[in-house]
Amino acid sequence: MRYHPLTDADRGAMLAAIGVESVDALFAELPAGEPTFDLPNQQSEINVERALNAFAKENLSCADAPSFLGAGNYRHHTPASLDHLIQRGEFLTAYTPYQPEISQGTLQTIFEFQSQVALMMDMEVANASMYDGATACAEAAAMACRITRRSRVMMSGSVHPHYRDVTQTQLKHLGLGIACLSPDPIGIEDLIGRVDDSLACVVVQNPGFFGHLSDLTPLSKACHAVGVLLVVCVTEPVSLGLVIPPGAMGADIVVGEGQSLAGPASFGGPGVGLFATQEKFIRQMPGRLCGETVDADDRRGFVLTLSTREQHIRREKATSNICTNSGLIALAFTIHMTLLGEAGFTRLAEVNHANAVTLANKLDAIKGVKVIPQTFFNEFSITLPQRAAAVAETLAQKGVLGGVPVSRFYPRYEELENILLVTATELTTEGDMNLLVESLTELLS
Numbered sequence: 001m002r003y004h005p006l007t008d009a010d011r012g013a014m015l016a017a018i019g020v021e022s023v024d025a026l027f028a029e030l031p032a033g034e035p036t037f038d039l040p041n042q043q044s045e046i047n048v049e050r051a052l053n054a055f056a057k058e059n060l061s062c063a064d065a066p067s068f069l070g071a072g073n074y075r076h077h078t079p080a081s082l083d084h085l086i087q088r089g090e091f092l093t094a095y096t097p098y099q100p101e102i103s104q105g106t107l108q109t110i111f112e113f114q115s116q117v118a119l120m121m122d123m124e125v126a127n128a129s130m131y132d133g134a135t136a137c138a139e140a141a142a143m144a145c146r147i148t149r150r151s152r153v154m155m156s157g158s159v160h161p162h163y164r165d166v167t168q169t170q171l172k173h174l175g176l177g178i179a180c181l182s183p184d185p186i187g188i189e190d191l192i193g194r195v196d197d198s199l200a201c202v203v204v205q206n207p208g209f210f211g212h213l214s215d216l217t218p219l220s221k222a223c224h225a226v227g228v229l230l231v232v233c234v235t236e237p238v239s240l241g242l243v244i245p246p247g248a249m250g251a252d253i254v255v256g257e258g259q260s261l262a263g264p265a266s267f268g269g270p271g272v273g274l275f276a277t278q279e280k281f282i283r284q285m286p287g288r289l290c291g292e293t294v295d296a297d298d299r300r301g302f303v304l305t306l307s308t309r310e311q312h313i314r315r316e317k318a319t320s321n322i323c324t325n326s327g328l329i330a331l332a333f334t335i336h337m338t339l340l341g342e343a344g345f346t347r348l349a350e351v352n353h354a355n356a357v358t359l360a361n362k363l364d365a366i367k368g369v370k371v372i373p374q375t376f377f378n379e380f381s382i383t384l385p386q387r388a389a390a391v392a393e394t395l396a397q398k399g400v401l402g403g404v405p406v407s408r409f410y411p412r413y414e415e416l417e418n419i420l421l422v423t424a425t426e427l428t429t430e431g432d433m434n435l436l437v438e439s440l441t442e443l444l445s
Helices: 008-017 045-056 080-086 104-121 133-148 161-173 217-225 237-241 279-284 327-364 388-397 430-444
Strands: 152-155 177-180 201-205 229-234 253-257 273-277 288-294 300-307 379-383 419-423
Touching: 080 327, 104 237, 104 273, 104 288, 104 300, 104 327, 133 152, 133 161, 133 201, 133 229, 133 253, 133 273, 133 279, 152 161, 161 177, 161 201, 201 217, 217 229, 229 237, 237 327, 273 279, 327 379, 327 419, 327 430, 388 419, 388 430
Parallel strands: 152 177, 152 201, 201 229, 229 253
Antiparallel strands: 253 273, 288 300, 379 419
């Protein structure tokens, strides 16, 4: 059955709004006729595999070389049992639990995911996952505006540029204002001095984009004194095994990216958005919420308690329309956290931090290199005596993925050209660190 929701009048109005006379005129730039592709004729499976593997080898994978990449996408060890479990038929074929009576397994895993996220962040409730961390941040800012009935947001320069860009785009189309502070590599911006009662929320990140760890308690008190909400982003959830969680520092909404506990770096995705808040704000929280109940025989069961997406309820009542439940990635996150357990999660965080401290000390000893943040988790920024992008490219040619140049995210800020983001995880060996130090010392000498 074909479904055409738009009338001719609707289409005419849309074309008029963009200044195009017809649909044909809209696509006039496309060449006429069938497109041609410079592709070989059909090949055997073996030959296709060989060809694709040859293409893949042109990339230097972070799994095949010493890697110090991070900047919001982190590579951790993925247990073999995780891949096995998420491919079980009960999980792999499940879509969405519209019928609770036949979806108890899926609903329970969602419930466990929510419980884990809320516990990690020290918040009262968490939703059933979102699309990714950046869109979760945008949703949090919009949620804060609904709660406070204010229309202005302030975002710290410590927030990941992707989160900033997505939030700016979302709020612009919602008619809301956002003031984004300049990048803050030194960690000296005065957020408290900028807080006033015109703001709906202040958005910060901990650890920050440049690696700084902050005590957000004074900021949360300053915000709450004038009715402003504090939104905290966490791009590296492993940090929550060691760092004081945002909820304990007074955060009202906490968002983040769960990729590093759910699977490989994989060119940036797929991800899973984490979203938690206080129970009093639950009606304004986007996405789904799975709850626990009992059936007619008093047996434990699970249901979708809240569904605030526009596909579930009237569009004008929806709190979001980009709150896709990344079920499979959320499941991987849940399984990994379950395998680790609370003690294992803490130990993982300790190893990450210890490796980062060791690496920072080694790099700081190189002439011309300076570690910027005094406190950090597993990622920190360093200044180099020359452009970081050129250094990273030369290191990659030597077989070392030495870090992420900040200029990739901030190309218009000349003062950031010499800053490199460097990450160490539990996968970083002493040999990896020494190779980076040797290669960097030779390059800068």
